Every structure is written in C-alpha cells, then in structure tokens.
Amino acid sequence: MTINCKGTLIDLSSPKVMGILNLTPDSFYDGGFYKNETLIxxxxxxxxxxxxxxxxxGAYSSRPDATHISIEEEKKRILPIIALLLKKFPEVLLSIDTFRSEIARLSIEAGAAIINDISAGNLDNQMLKTIGNLQVPYIMMHMKGTPQTMKSLNQYNDMIKEIQFYFSERVAAARKEGIHDLIIDPGFGFAKNPHQNFSLLNQLELLHTQGLPILAGVSRKSMIYKTLNISPSEALNGTTCLHTISLLKGASILRVHDVKEAMECIALTNMLQQKD
Structure with missing residues (x-):
C-alpha cells in the first residue's frame, strides 16, 4: 500500500505520522501559536x-463554528509558508488542508505533495477534477455540511453504513477523475457527537472494506478532553490512548500535534503485532 509523493513512493503498510501545523488564529488547540517565521x-x-x-x-480552521475566511486570506496565509518551508527543508512532504480547488492547485504548483480535503470534494465541485489533473495523493474526509453547520448534522440511522456509502460514492467520483492515490479519513468530530466518535473508533476496522489507507485524526480533540473534563492542553495522554486503539484497528496515518508520542505508539504496536 503506497502513495506517490513527488516521485517518492511512501509505504503505508507501516504506519506513518502526519504532523499538524495550523496557520490559523482560531484552531481549537494551537491557533495563533505560530505567529512568525522563526516559530514556524x-x-x-x-x-x-x-x-x-x-x-x-492548514490555513482555514475547520473546528466547529470556525470563522469563514476568504480564498484570498487563505492564499495569503499558506502560500508564503509553503515557500518558507521548502527553502529550509527541501525534502519535506507538505500536505495542504484545504477544501478549495484553487488553493489546492496553487499549493501543489508551489511544491506541496498532498491535498487533505475535509469535504471530499463536496464543498468545491472543481476539486476532484483539479486533483486528477495534478495527480497527487488525496485525503478525503467524511463530513456533513460545513464547519459552521456540522454540529447540527449528526443524525444517522446507521452511522457506519452511511460513512461506508459516502466513501463508496466519493471514491467512485475520484476514480472517474483519474485520482489514483486515495486515503480516507472518517472525520472524528465532524458531524459526530462524542458518543458517535467512540462508536466510530470502536468499528474503525469496518472501513477497510474500501481497500484504502485510513487516516485517524483524534489528536487532542473534544472526544478526549470533554470526556475527561480537561482542556485540550491536558489531552496528550488521552490522545496517546486513542492513537494506540486507532493503530490496532488498522490506521495507516496518524494526524497529530505531538509526533514523538505518536511514533512511540507506532513502535509499541508494531512490536505487539509481530508474529513469532
């Protein structure tokens, strides 16, 4: 199970870590932390x-009730940072968290490697065609509505079946546009309440029916800190716990704020799953 990032094949049969860098002032955990080039x-x-x-x-906060920003503001936030990072770290593989096809195109042209779309193309009808033309790996997430409306859209008759159907439809649409390297993200916290998030995690292995790598994004999310009645800054231990479960359920990528601890989870679960 590999993806092609700028000509390099990345083997996802061994889980990988995606480190988060939010370029927004209002993300739920680290919004506004990285205010200048030195800190970034x-x-x-x-x-x-x-x-x-x-x-x-990410230059557009996707937390519930996040402030909507213009495409020009998103460009202003993200394109200079792509240039900055590639100048300092020429080999870095940058994933761009955006649901806008123009941002996706400009970011890949600037040297990014992956597009990570919270809407799986549903918020921009040119996204799938753009990714097909660019021929880059594409992460498609399950979400209903928008970041501004999703909290009220967590009604399901059978959540897992609905998510499976959603991915079947979106994967088919992506394949039609010639997109080869697909990763699915079940969207913890997006149009799902805490109980639904834990039910989803408990059944994560059922999403393997898609035959695609799964990205798990649970790092410091409200399903952890609200359950434990703590703050996001206190949620590292809970995050590590859920990362371990995600790996045991077959996640191929962990999207995290804390890389060292996630790498330790991978090392330990790899040992656990080794056959004698």
Whole structure:
C-alpha cells in the first residue's frame, strides 16, 4: 500500500505520522501559536526530527463554528509558508488542508505533495477534477455540511453504513477523475457527537472494506478532553490512548500535534503485532 509523493513512493503498510501545523488564529488547540517565521521553522524542525513523514498545513480552521475566511486570506496565509518551508527543508512532504480547488492547485504548483480535503470534494465541485489533473495523493474526509453547520448534522440511522456509502460514492467520483492515490479519513468530530466518535473508533476496522489507507485524526480533540473534563492542553495522554486503539484497528496515518508520542505508539504496536 503506497502513495506517490513527488516521485517518492511512501509505504503505508507501516504506519506513518502526519504532523499538524495550523496557520490559523482560531484552531481549537494551537491557533495563533505560530505567529512568525522563526516559530514556524522551529516547530516544523521539531516535528520532522521527531519522525513526522508529512507536515499538514492548514490555513482555514475547520473546528466547529470556525470563522469563514476568504480564498484570498487563505492564499495569503499558506502560500508564503509553503515557500518558507521548502527553502529550509527541501525534502519535506507538505500536505495542504484545504477544501478549495484553487488553493489546492496553487499549493501543489508551489511544491506541496498532498491535498487533505475535509469535504471530499463536496464543498468545491472543481476539486476532484483539479486533483486528477495534478495527480497527487488525496485525503478525503467524511463530513456533513460545513464547519459552521456540522454540529447540527449528526443524525444517522446507521452511522457506519452511511460513512461506508459516502466513501463508496466519493471514491467512485475520484476514480472517474483519474485520482489514483486515495486515503480516507472518517472525520472524528465532524458531524459526530462524542458518543458517535467512540462508536466510530470502536468499528474503525469496518472501513477497510474500501481497500484504502485510513487516516485517524483524534489528536487532542473534544472526544478526549470533554470526556475527561480537561482542556485540550491536558489531552496528550488521552490522545496517546486513542492513537494506540486507532493503530490496532488498522490506521495507516496518524494526524497529530505531538509526533514523538505518536511514533512511540507506532513502535509499541508494531512490536505487539509481530508474529513469532
């Protein structure tokens, strides 16, 4: 199970870590942390040194009730940082967290390697065609509505079956546009309440019916800190617990704020799953 990132084949049969770098002022955990080039470079160097295979850049906060920003503002936030990071770390594999096809195109043209779309193309009808033309790996997430409306859209008759159907439809649409390297993200916290998030995690292996790598994004999310009645800054231990479960359920990529601890989860679960 491999994906082609700028001519390099990345083997996802051994789980990988995607380090998060939010370029937004209002993300739920680290919004506004990285306010200048020095802090950004220092954080990315840390993520890479700790073992991240990818760095995921997001310039549009997708937390519930996030403020909507213009496409021009998203460009202004993200394109200079792509240039900055590739100048300092020429080999870095950048994933761009965007649902806008124009941002996707400009980012890949600037040297990014992957597009990570919370809407799987549903919020921009040119996204799948754009990714097909660019021929880059594409992460498609399950979500209903938008970041501004998703909290009220968590009604399901059978959540897992509905998510499976959603991915079947979106994967077929992506294949029609010639997209080869697909990764699915079940969208923890997106149009799902805490109980639904844990039910999804408990049944994560059922999504393997798609035959695609699964990305798990649970790092410091509300399913952890609200359950434990703590703050996101106190949620590392809970995150590590759920990362371990995600790996045992077959996740191929962990999207995380804390790379070192995620790499330790991978090392330990790899030992656990070794056959004598």
């Amino acid at each position: 470079l220092k954080q990315v160097e840390k993520l890479l040194n700790e073992g991240a295979s990818f760095i995921d850049l």
